[in-house]
Amino acid sequence: xxxxxxxxxxxxxKVVLDGVDLQFPIGKITSLIGSNGAGKSTLLSIVSRLLAQxxxxxxxxxxxxxxxxxxxxxxxxxxxxxSNHVRLKLTVRELVSFGRFPYSQDKLTDxxxxxxxxxxxxxxxxxxxxxxxxxxxxxxxQRAYMAMVVAQDTDYVLxxxxxxxxxxxxxxxxxxxxxxxxxxxxxxIIIVLHDINFxxxxxxxxxxxxxxxxxxxxxxxxxINEKVLEDVFDIKISVTEFNSKKVCNYFM
Amino acid sequence: MxxxxxxxxxxxxxxxxxxxxxADISMALISISRIPRTVALILAGVGMSISGVIMQQMTQNKxxxxxxxxxxxxxxxxxxxxxxxxxxxxAALKMLFAFLFTxxxxxxxxxxxxxxxxxxxxxxxxxxxxxxxxxxSISTFFAVRMNIVQDTNAWMMGxxxxxxxxxxxxxxxxxxxxIITYLYANKFTVVxxxxxxxxxxxxxYRAIMNIGLFCVSLTVSxxxxxxxxxxxxGLIVPNVVSLLFGDNLKKTLPLVALSGAIFLLxxxxxxxxxxxxxxxxxxxxxxxxxxxxxxxxxxxxx
Numbered sequence: 001x002x003x004x005x006x007x008x009x010x011x012x013x014k015v016v017l018d019g020v021d022l023q024f025p026i027g028k029i030t031s032l033i034g035s036n037g038a039g040k041s042t043l044l045s046i047v048s049r050l051l052a053q054x055x056x057x058x059x060x061x062x063x064x065x066x067x068x069x070x071x072x073x074x075x076x077x078x079x080x081x082x083s084n085h086v087r088l089k090l091t092v093r094e095l096v097s098f099g100r101f102p103y104s105q106d107k108l109t110d111x112x113x114x115x116x117x118x119x120x121x122x123x124x125x126x127x128x129x130x131x132x133x134x135x136x137x138x139x140x141x142q143r144a145y146m147a148m149v150v151a152q153d154t155d156y157v158l159x160x161x162x163x164x165x166x167x168x169x170x171x172x173x174x175x176x177x178x179x180x181x182x183x184x185x186x187x188x189i190i191i192v193l194h195d196i197n198f199x200x201x202x203x204x205x206x207x208x209x210x211x212x213x214x215x216x217x218x219x220x221x222x223x224i225n226e227k228v229l230e231d232v233f234d235i236k237i238s239v240t241e242f243n244s245k246k247v248c249n250y251f252m
Numbered sequence: 253m254x255x256x257x258x259x260x261x262x263x264x265x266x267x268x269x270x271x272x273x274x275a276d277i278s279m280a281l282i283s284i285s286r287i288p289r290t291v292a293l294i295l296a297g298v299g300m301s302i303s304g305v306i307m308q309q310m311t312q313n314k315x316x317x318x319x320x321x322x323x324x325x326x327x328x329x330x331x332x333x334x335x336x337x338x339x340x341x342x343a344a345l346k347m348l349f350a351f352l353f354t355x356x357x358x359x360x361x362x363x364x365x366x367x368x369x370x371x372x373x374x375x376x377x378x379x380x381x382x383x384x385x386x387x388x389s390i391s392t393f394f395a396v397r398m399n400i401v402q403d404t405n406a407w408m409m410g411x412x413x414x415x416x417x418x419x420x421x422x423x424x425x426x427x428x429x430x431i432i433t434y435l436y437a438n439k440f441t442v443v444x445x446x447x448x449x450x451x452x453x454x455x456x457y458r459a460i461m462n463i464g465l466f467c468v469s470l471t472v473s474x475x476x477x478x479x480x481x482x483x484x485x486g487l488i489v490p491n492v493v494s495l496l497f498g499d500n501l502k503k504t505l506p507l508v509a510l511s512g513a514i515f516l517l518x519x520x521x522x523x524x525x526x527x528x529x530x531x532x533x534x535x536x537x538x539x540x541x542x543x544x545x546x547x548x549x550x551x552x553x554x
Contacts, residue, residue, distance in 0.1 A: 048452070049451065050448050050451055050452075054437075069454075070451070070454040070455065070456055071454040072454075073454060074452065074454025075454070078452055079448075079452050080452075081448055085444045085445070086444075087312055087314075087444075087447065087496040087499075088441065088444050088445060088498075088499035089494055089499040090498060090499055090500055091498065091500075094498075094500045098441070098442065098445075099451060099453075100452040101438070101442060101453040101454070101455070102453055105438060105439070106438050132498060152453075221429075239381075251514055
């Protein structure tokens, strides 16, 4: 389990995170929501040790992340950031193979190759596995990166705005893939989302951040509520039920 | 397969390189002058092009190379300081000076690149060229003061005609750097994906960056000391290989190394034939051929 205790972070005088305490349930999808600048991405970067916090600790399976060896932590926890733009000319399969880097640095074992193939199959990339990633469309690229994370085969998968720059079809596809990772592969997924409806439809739990603090942290059903959302986003949002799923309308 | 073909081409070029030239061929000539020259050419070609690849991975920029990052100027400055203060000390100390200056300059350049918010592909090498310009002009200032401008200019123009047995052996120092690079190929590919990506994969980013800096500095200073600066090599060879075969270093590094050696041998052979029985310094041939290929690359990228 990932636990976050009293995390704080500031840039200069500006406080970005202020005493954040959280626990992320295993095998579930937890979405981080909130306005721009609420501290969602910063929190995700700190949890994944890409960024150092100014105070507090992050525990992974009961152990402080700073006490982990790089390699060992990379076998437990992976992060995919929106800014992960690789400029290298690699084929899809080569990229996905690097997901096995934490396990066998240079020589891939049969087990590694098997996991790579499984990841490629899981994200339906067989047809383009020998194509160079710089020649792919946005949606295909996103799938290739996700395949790499799948091949990394970590218990915890963190994603920073994975739906950025994706059209509706590919956004839905991405969320369905994550859902399958949680349900079938028992992965714990933490994800930063902007579109409240995607959070409502696909996540189990939602954490709402506001001004660097955890404002709400509850099941999706309890968070997707007109009062709560208005408090988080400072705009009027109406929630209606449609096919037993809650839909938010904020075009008012 | 490709590696095999390139190895054969390299062997042919090496043999031609051994026998091209003026004097009658004798065993003594071959062992004193020709073999050292060919070996130096091969090592310099491999070393400079591999240094280019590493620098491109470390900065995530295809246009960064010893020529465009002030690395060559720094090595030259090291030599100059050596010549001014302890001209009579041995070759090992000379090497150390060149190495230290190259290493420090590369550190500064990387720090500058890190600070640049606007990481445009062309902007970074432009900053590098300016950085090199500053180092170069400081060197020139002191060289003028000490009346050794001619010497320093000679270093800047790569030339293998002066290479003789007993005066080129320092270039073997680039060999360990080349081997390390080969062993770390996969790690350098990961570094080229960026710091966040490297950390996600559990790579000690800083450590690999330092190893890369060490290898580049060692190779470049060894080459500059023995043969002088060879421009463009670290830029063109990696870029052409990348265009044709991608960036998975595990796969492409041998191709880069072999192509670098072949390219330099060919330039040397051309330089020795064009105005036979005289010789065009290799820096000139490499610059001309290199600049043309580089222009084509830039235009094609658009």
